[in-house]
Amino acid sequence: MIETNVSRRHHETFLQVIQSYYQLTKPRIIPLLLITTAGSMWIAAQGQVDPVLLLVTMAGGTLAAASAQTINCIYDRDIDYDMERTRHRPMPSGKVQPRDALIFAIALAVLSFTLLTVFANLLAAILALSGIIFYVLVYTHWLKRHSTQNIVIGGAAGAIPALVGWAAVTGTLSWSAWLIFAIVFLWTPPHFWALALMIRDDYAKVGIPMLPVVEGNQATVKQIWYYTLITVAATVLLVYPLQSCGVVYAAIALSLGAVFIRKSWRLLHNPEDRPTARELFLFSISYMMLLCLGMVVDSLPLTHHLVNAVVNQLHLV
Ligand code: HEM
Numbered sequence: 444m445i446e447t448n449v450s451r452r453h454h455e456t457f458l459q460v461i462q463s464y465y466q467l468t469k470p471r472i473i474p475l476l477l478i479t480t481a482g483s484m485w486i487a488a489q490g491q492v493d494p495v496l497l498l499v500t501m502a503g504g505t506l507a508a509a510s511a512q513t514i515n516c517i518y519d520r521d522i523d524y525d526m527e528r529t530r531h532r533p534m535p536s537g538k539v540q541p542r543d544a545l546i547f548a549i550a551l552a553v554l555s556f557t558l559l560t561v562f563a564n565l566l567a568a569i570l571a572l573s574g575i576i577f578y579v580l581v582y583t584h585w586l587k588r589h590s591t592q593n594i595v596i597g598g599a600a601g602a603i604p605a606l607v608g609w610a611a612v613t614g615t616l617s618w619s620a621w622l623i624f625a626i627v628f629l630w631t632p633p634h635f636w637a638l639a640l641m642i643r644d645d646y647a648k649v650g651i652p653m654l655p656v657v658e659g660n661q662a663t664v665k666q667i668w669y670y671t672l673i674t675v676a677a678t679v680l681l682v683y684p685l686q687s688c689g690v691v692y693a694a695i696a697l698s699l700g701a702v703f704i705r706k707s708w709r710l711l712h713n714p715e716d717r718p719t720a721r722e723l724f725l726f727s728i729s730y731m732m733l734l735c736l737g738m739v740v741d742s743l744p745l746t747h748h749l750v751n752a753v754v755n756q757l758h759l760v
């Protein structure tokens with residue numbers, strides 16, 4: 444009986460340790476990063492992605508993002524302790540020691556690099572590694588605590604998974620790859636600043652110079668508005684002049700863009716309204732997810748057949 448209790452306690456502790464390491468990787472953000480990788484892979488492969496390559500690239504991307512986030516958790520443990528939203532993360536709550544977390548992060552990065560080099564290619568591996576380095580050095584160390592433009596420039600790290608996907612399929616980077624990168628890059632300010640408007644006080648408390656803290660809500664919603672317009676305009680360039688996507692993607696991108704612009708417009712006229720900011724933040728996630736799924740669906744051979752059939756029918760009429 445006593446033995447059973449002891450082994451149950453060991454079991455619980457083991458599960459808690461696993462859970463703490465899992466939390467260090469900020470796992471809720473990773474699926475969307477992978478969806479941008481997938482969108483890019485499908486366009487690059489013209490709708491026919493090798494399932495093994497897909498699996499390897501997703502795994503490599505996951506490991507790289509997890510490594511980057513873990514190092515960010517180590518570095519930011521001081522401010523994470525002071526903010527309500529982040530106080531219960533494994534580092535500030537003392538569940539994982541910095542040294543152990545660092546070993547974990549390095550192991551993840553090495554695994555990611557090896558996996559991508561062996562089963563995808565060196566360019567994909569180098570890009571993923573540069574994503575980690577950029578996120579840690581440029582965003583976390585250099586900009587986050589020092590500039591209102593922290594997430595604009597730092598946001599480039601979050602756009603790198605799209606490049607990884609393209610590189611994994613083709614071994615090179617093309618204009619379309621850079622355009623998908625640009626779409627995620629330009630989308631990041633509306634995504635993050637909408638959230639920053641909601642949790643401005645938390646950032647102010649720890650002295651992080653997020654735009655709403657330093658320049659106020661009015662200036663922030665104006666910036667969100669401009670970035671929203673440029674993001675939507677950028678999504679169209681994949682159709683024309685790059686011709687990497689067709690009508691199905693165009694319809695999806697324009698419909699999503701219209702909603703994104705409408706919500707951003709509402710925030711522009713209600714800069715102090717938290718529910719409006721929250722709505723835009725939540726929509727930004729659906730927007731990126733559906734846009735990338737639109738890229739995938741558009742690129743499928745079946746979609747091309749259907750579109751051609753419809754066009755032929757229209758010609759006959
Ligand atoms: C520098 C750029 C970025 C910053 C500063 C940022 C910041 C944040 C923050 C602070 C949250 C709230 C998370 C929480 O409550 O713990 C969040 C949520 C989220 N972010 Fe971002 N983000 C950035 C870029 C991205 C990118 C590139 C993606 C994916 C393409 C992304 C996907 C998400 C998702 C899916 C959520 C919701 C997670 C949930 O359900 O809780 N973010 N972001």
Ligand SMILES: CC(C)=CCC/C(C)=C/CC/C(C)=C/COP(=O)(O)OP(=O)(O)O
Pocket residue numbers: 472507508511512515519529570571572574575578587600601602603604607
């Ligand atoms: C290819 C590759 C490895 C890319 C990795 C890039 C990456 C991890 C991007 C995510 C960006 C992000 C969610 C930042 C959170 O900001 P924060 O850490 O300031 O948020 P917090 O206030 O919640 O700590």
